Amino acid sequence: MGVLSSRPRVGPWVDPPRQDGRRFVVTGASSGVGLMTARILAHRGAHVVLAVRDVAKGEQVAASIGGSSEVRRLDVADLSSVRAFAAEVGSVDVLVNNAGVMGLPFARSVDGFELQLATNHLGHFALANLLLPRIGDRVVVVSSRAHHTGDLDLSDLDWSRRGYQGYAAYAASKLANLLFLAELQRRLTAAGSTLRATGAHPGSTYTGITQSGGNPVLAWIGRHGHPLVGMPPWRGALPSVYAATMDVPGNTFVGPHALGEMYGWPTSVGRSRSALDPDLARRLWEASEAMTGVGFGL
Numbered sequence: 591m592g593v594l595s596s597r598p599r600v601g602p603w604v605d606p607p608r609q610d611g612r613r614f615v616v617t618g619a620s621s622g623v624g625l626m627t628a629r630i631l632a633h634r635g636a637h638v639v640l641a642v643r644d645v646a647k648g649e650q651v652a653a654s655i656g657g658s659s660e661v662r663r664l665d666v667a668d669l670s671s672v673r674a675f676a677a678e679v680g681s682v683d684v685l686v687n688n689a690g691v692m693g694l695p696f697a698r699s700v701d702g703f704e705l706q707l708a709t710n711h712l713g714h715f716a717l718a719n720l721l722l723p724r725i726g727d728r729v730v731v732v733s734s735r736a737h738h739t740g741d742l743d744l745s746d747l748d749w750s751r752r753g754y755q756g757y758a759a760y761a762a763s764k765l766a767n768l769l770f771l772a773e774l775q776r777r778l779t780a781a782g783s784t785l786r787a788t789g790a791h792p793g794s795t796y797t798g799i800t801q802s803g804g805n806p807v808l809a810w811i812g813r814h815g816h817p818l819v820g821m822p823p824w825r826g827a828l829p830s831v832y833a834a835t836m837d838v839p840g841n842t843f844v845g846p847h848a849l850g851e852m853y854g855w856p857t858s859v860g861r862s863r864s865a866l867d868p869d870l871a872r873r874l875w876e877a878s879e880a881m882t883g884v885g886f887g888l
Contacts, residue, residue, distance in 0.1 A: 604828070617686065618666075623827045628655060636657070636658070640660065666717065672720070683726040684834050685718060685721055685725055686732070687718060689713075690732065693757045704754075716884040723888065730790060730830060731767050731774075732791065732830055733790070734764040740864065747881075766874060766878075769870055772871045775841040788840065790832065790834075791845045792826030792845075793853055
């Protein structure tokens with residue numbers, strides 16, 4: 591059972607504070623929650639860097655969202671792309687680590703890592719640490735309710751010995767997100783930094799990620815059933831925007847307030863016991879450094 595924090599009563603939150611003069615990077619900003627996060631931030635006066643694999647698609651999004659934005663290529667599953675992006679993007683106020691994949695058939699990244707771990711965790715781990723010296727405010731880590739079922743085997747992060755299961759690998763990568771969040775904040779605090787790390791999850795939100803797995807039955811449900819019961823992407827983006835713009839403490843995790851965190855308005859939510867394990871967080875950090883070749887950025 592998950593460990594829940596106390597949750598204040600909340601109501602509709604649809605008016606984020608103005609972000610004039612602030613620069614945000616949003617990974618995976620060409621669709622779904624990432625696109626809506628970028629759109630909301632741009633409408634509130636931010637300059638948004640759309641960090642996307644498909645630059646042409648990113649340019650179309652940039653033309654459609656209004657406000658101030660730019661498009662830069664980033665494939666978070668490719669560490670050479672991560673390094674190139676980090677070297678060129680310049681200073682930012684907020685990094686939103688949003689890009690993700692879910693329930694894929696087994697595959698390896700160009701660096702040889704299991705693809706969901708590479709995309710959802712390792713690439714973002716490297717990106718955040720490479721950018722830390724040039725981040726002015728915070729890092730936002732986008733996770734999922736699926737982390738509650740995540741089982742992170744540090745002796746077999748690549749699923750080399752175990753029988754691979756797509757959704758188990760996804761849940762493990764989402765647990766890794768929250769362990770990274772906690773350990774990053776611990777290290778920032780220990781270093782005397784004023785930067786903070788916050789997290790968010792979109793609850794039950796209808797986006798294309800629900801159709802991207804290799805299971806045709808689940809893909810059909812995602813395509814035809816989820817639009818009937820899931821929140822629209824703009825609602826699913828609100829926890830990320832809240833975590834990126836509101837004055838909340840480091841290591842705050844934001845999600846929808848109602849119905850098992852599936853629906854509702856942004857509020858502080860709890861996380862699983864595994865996600866609160868400081869030793870597991872430390873050991874994952876050390877494994878991530880070894881796999882990416884990137885250490886703590888400050």
